[in-house]
Amino acid sequence: MKDKTPPVTSVYFIGLLKAYLRGTKTKQEVLQDLYGEINLQPADPEDSGEDVTRLLLRTATAVHEDYYQEIVGALTQATDSTPTREGVIHQLEALLAGNSTPEALLQWATWHNDPGEDNGVSYFDDLAVDYFCTQLLPAPPEPLTHAHYAQALKIFKNPLRDQLKDKVALVLLFEKERQRFLFYVGDYIQGHTAPEQLDVYLLNKFGMDHYSFPYMTSLASIMYDPSKLPALLKMAANSPESF
Helix, strand or coil: CCCCCCCCCHHHHHHHHHHHHHCCCCHHHHHHHHHCCCCCCCCCCCCCCCCHHHHHHHHHHHHCCCHHHHHHHHHHHCCCCCCCHHHHHHHHHHHHCCCCCHHHHHHHHCCCCCCCCCCCHHHCCCHHHHHHHHHHCCCCCCCCCHHHHHHHHHHHCCCCCCHHHHHHHHHCCCHHHHHHHHHHHHHHHCCCCCHHHHHHHHHHHHCCCCCCCCCHHHHHHCCCCHHHHHHHHHHHCCCCCCC
8 A cells, every 4th residue: 555656645634633623523524534535444443432633643654654744743833723713613513413422522622631731821812712622621510411512602603702701601601600600799799899809709710800800890880789790690601591
């Protein structure tokens, strides 16, 4: 096989791998593409637990031994191989349509979580995508349900694309977090705590202080009127009437 011209070049694998890393192709779609090419089936097609990046590199190397270095070299210099909002949307839509699994979604979202690397939030172009991939999916405060995934999809599809507000809404996916929000923010609007004290909660839950929290103006407008707090919570959670 290596003495013949291969059916595809390394560019094929680079494009497929980037599409997966960005999220615009699910694991199942990557496998379907490979199965659609002659002699490109992975050696162990039943091994659904294998990481897609490893599977693609292994398959590419089987086609031509030089492809491994070509692919690694291209991806090392690439600026378009990180998780994107479009990728999150595509992965969630596939999951909700029954064309993917929570396990495959988690595997995609956390492929980059290398404990030996210190990428930090600068690795992502979108704070909401960062939170979704590095915190929410790996360690949700409660088991994720179909309703949680559907609500997350709604948040990411918000045409306003406000990263700070979308991150807040993702934190507030869960009932316990919504109750904490009502408690700590309620204390603040009733004058029981100063902005600096509110910061302890905001920094811990959202990674923001009262200068960057996107709803401080809204809080100022309902000071000493806690009856309006549920409406603010609904807005901050980008939520329907009930969860």
